[in-house]
Amino acid sequence: MLIVADENIPLLDSFFGDIGDIRRVNGRNLSPDQVRDADVLLVRSVTRVDQALLEGSRVRFVGTATIGTDHIDQAWLETQGIGFAAAPGCNAASVAEYVLSMLSLYAERRGIEDWSTLSVGVVGVGNVGGELARMLQRLNFSVKLCDPPRQESEPEQAEEFVPLAEVLECDVVTLHTPLTREGAHATNRMLSERELALLGPDQLLINAGRGEVIDGEALLARLTQPDAPTVALDVWEHEPRINPDLVEKVWLATPHIAGYSLEGKVQGTEMVYRALCRYLGLPVRKKSGQFLPEPALSKVSFTSSVDEDEAVQVALRACYDPRRDDARLRLTMAGTPEERAQAFDKLRRDYPVRRECSSLKVQLKGSSRSIQDGFRAIGFKLKI
Numbered sequence: 612m613l614i615v616a617d618e619n620i621p622l623l624d625s626f627f628g629d630i631g632d633i634r635r636v637n638g639r640n641l642s643p644d645q646v647r648d649a650d651v652l653l654v655r656s657v658t659r660v661d662q663a664l665l666e667g668s669r670v671r672f673v674g675t676a677t678i679g680t681d682h683i684d685q686a687w688l689e690t691q692g693i694g695f696a697a698a699p700g701c702n703a704a705s706v707a708e709y710v711l712s713m714l715s716l717y718a719e720r721r722g723i724e725d726w727s728t729l730s731v732g733v734v735g736v737g738n739v740g741g742e743l744a745r746m747l748q749r750l751n752f753s754v755k756l757c758d759p760p761r762q763e764s765e766p767e768q769a770e771e772f773v774p775l776a777e778v779l780e781c782d783v784v785t786l787h788t789p790l791t792r793e794g795a796h797a798t799n800r801m802l803s804e805r806e807l808a809l810l811g812p813d814q815l816l817i818n819a820g821r822g823e824v825i826d827g828e829a830l831l832a833r834l835t836q837p838d839a840p841t842v843a844l845d846v847w848e849h850e851p852r853i854n855p856d857l858v859e860k861v862w863l864a865t866p867h868i869a870g871y872s873l874e875g876k877v878q879g880t881e882m883v884y885r886a887l888c889r890y891l892g893l894p895v896r897k898k899s900g901q902f903l904p905e906p907a908l909s910k911v912s913f914t915s916s917v918d919e920d921e922a923v924q925v926a927l928r929a930c931y932d933p934r935r936d937d938a939r940l941r942l943t944m945a946g947t948p949e950e951r952a953q954a955f956d957k958l959r960r961d962y963p964v965r966r967e968c969s970s971l972k973v974q975l976k977g978s979s980r981s982i983q984d985g986f987r988a989i990g991f992k993l994k995i
């Protein structure tokens with residue numbers, strides 16, 4: 612069996628080595644010739660999988676080691692009887708930690724002592740937005756949720772949700788919707804000139820969903836106005852050819868790495884492996900946990916005199932501080948458009964190992980119940 616796989620999927624040999632021969636490819640430029648003789652195709656978000664790529668090939672199963680599926684023409688795969696699996700939720704904790712770090716940095720930037728006084732609006736309350744909202748609620752933030760598809764399909768939970776306009780009143784608005792172009796709740800350019808005009812200078816807008824959910828031109832125009840909101844973007848229109856003018860105007864700019872914790876990536880591989888085993892009728896023998904190395908930072912300890920919020924944020928930023936990724940991206944902005952696009956992909960391909968908060972043991976001497984709850988909310992392991 613031939614498995615053609617994106618070279619950026621980690622642990623290909625460990626998970627798939629005994630299922631078939633693996634051919635590693637650059638997912639960004641995959642051509643029909645490279646997949647024609649494959650039985651299985653494993654991709655990440657940068658490969659468009661559709662009729663143009665697969666027609667006439669031997670491919671019977673496609674897996675994407677990602678949460679997002681907007682790069683896959685699932686309807687066409689179905690018409691061809693080609694099996695398909697994604698990795699829902701694999702990197703949800705990683706994205707939630709990215710957002711929490713943003714909140715910590717934003718509170719500091721604004722001189723806000725207690726970060727939980729910021730109100731947070733979550734748009735798209737699925738695996739990522741749901742996980743984030745749970746963490747925020749346990750950390751005592753006031754949280755508003757916007758998810759019209761869920762509001763409609765879960766009438767018993769309907770009062771949990773508010774309209775987009777109400778969420779846009781929060782101190783922080785964070786986007787976690789998929790990219791959809793059709794239907795009553797299509798998200799393509801969901802935030803355009805009109806919605807962006809509702810945001811003011813004391814607000815932070817974060818996009819960690821898909822770039823096209825915000826109209827980039829409208830955002831750039833809004834950011835040139837004196838009363839513009841603060842903006843943090845992880846995802847961009849036209850990746851990897853992102854707009855350097857937008858990077859310049861954005862507060863924190865990262866190259867689509869919010870979900871790039873090692874745990875998130877390895878769980879993505881594991882979920883696709885499990886789905887392929889099911890498809891082929893093979894036993895599932897491997898788990899992501901067996902391949903995760905000891906983290907470089909495995910323990911932190913705090914004394915009893917520590918301030919609760921400060922301790923949680925120190926530990927959080929020790930695991931992930933987006934300013935490093937922002938600095939790396941800005942350094943690539945000087946080149947030609949082609950050099951910038953290559954640099955964007957290179958930053959993602961060579962991404963340093965980043966571990967989730969769950970990999971860090973926190974020792975708290977003589978701590979209160981509420982400080983323990985704060986750490987637990989984000990998934991740290993506690994040693995009391």
Ligand SMILES: NC(=O)c1ccc[n+]([C@@H]2O[C@H](COP(=O)([O-])OP(=O)(O)OC[C@H]3O[C@@H](n4cnc5c(N)ncnc54)[C@H](O)[C@@H]3O)[C@@H](O)[C@H]2O)c1
Nearest residue numbers: 678679735736737738739758760788789796819820869870
């Ligand atoms: N930046 C990153 O690294 C990164 C990582 C993971 C996922 N993502 C993106 O985040 C998206 C969300 O991930 P998820 O795992 O939570 O997906 P999910 O499918 O579990 O949840 C998405 C939620 O968005 C809701 N939604 C759809 N249209 C909406 C609209 N118009 N307004 C408000 N809500 C709407 C859906 O009802 C659903 O509840 C993915 O589709 C992917 O594109 C980005």
Ligand SMILES: O=C(O)[C@H](O)[C@H](O)COP(=O)(O)O
Nearest residue numbers: 655656657677678679870871
């Ligand atoms: O959809 C996802 O899971 C994320 O956006 C993911 O982090 C994308 O990573 P990529 O496949 O582009 O490496």
